[in-house]
Amino acid sequence: MYGAAVTVRYSLLLDQFMQIVILKDSAAVAAYGANIFIKQLQKRSHSVLGLATGSTPVSLYQQLIEATKAGNISFSNATTFNLDEYLGLAGTHPQSYRYFMKQQLFDHIDIDQTNTHVPPGDAANPIAACQGYEQQIEAAGGIDIQLLGIGRNGHIGFNEPSSGLMSRTRVKTLTKATIDDNARFFEADEYQPHLSITMGIGTIMDAKKVVLLATGANKAEAIKATVEGPLTAACPASALQMHKDVVLVIDEAAAASLSDCDFYKHIEAENQKLMARLGL
């Protein structure tokens, strides 16, 4: 159906489409995503990596740990910035995202933990802390690759629907849907914060490359809105349609609501052929 058209073959590299990679399952998604980060660190050991929490990136982190232990990559020169943190939780709190990152990645790799940054949930002045976080990112030279998950309502980081599409790091109120989704990480009688500090959508858009992972049927509507919906603050991830270098790595279940899956798969297959031919 798409066979002959040279314009289609070169479409991705020339027109900088949102790259959509649809894979069989969550294991394939994690492996594909991990490979992007492994290549980045091999190319540039001083990379500045934007990291994410949630359940989706956990197996990607596992693969980065394995690659470090195998000596294939090193984080010794790397710097990291996490997307977000619960406001009111210190980094030592077991439900904080700093704690999560230590458990899932930082404590198992050769990174200098003074080069890992997570917004300070216990800051005495959160507004000043948000400005400080932006300044730290800038001082590090900006983020080379930003990893993202996505919420069921299309949020990225903690940029909930109605977030400004140009927003910077700031305090955000969480929606009931996000509080309910994340309740699974908290004990029944445990305090669950309703506020966060999150990089803004503008902050995320400044990353040189963005890699968004999504798996499972409960992400299908958010992925449809991200890819095929209008550019709207009602789906914060739709802002990625404006990014110059973004790849969505999703499994079949998360892709299930897309109306043009075959076309996206075709573009990706052609893109892979082109990259192989160019030795990229």
Ligand SMILES: N[C@@H]1[C@@H](O)[C@H](O)[C@@H](COP(=O)(O)O)O[C@@H]1O
């Ligand atoms: N702030 C995080 C997001 O960064 C993450 O993308 C989302 C989805 O999490 P999961 O991957 O567990 O579905 O959860 C939280 O709200």
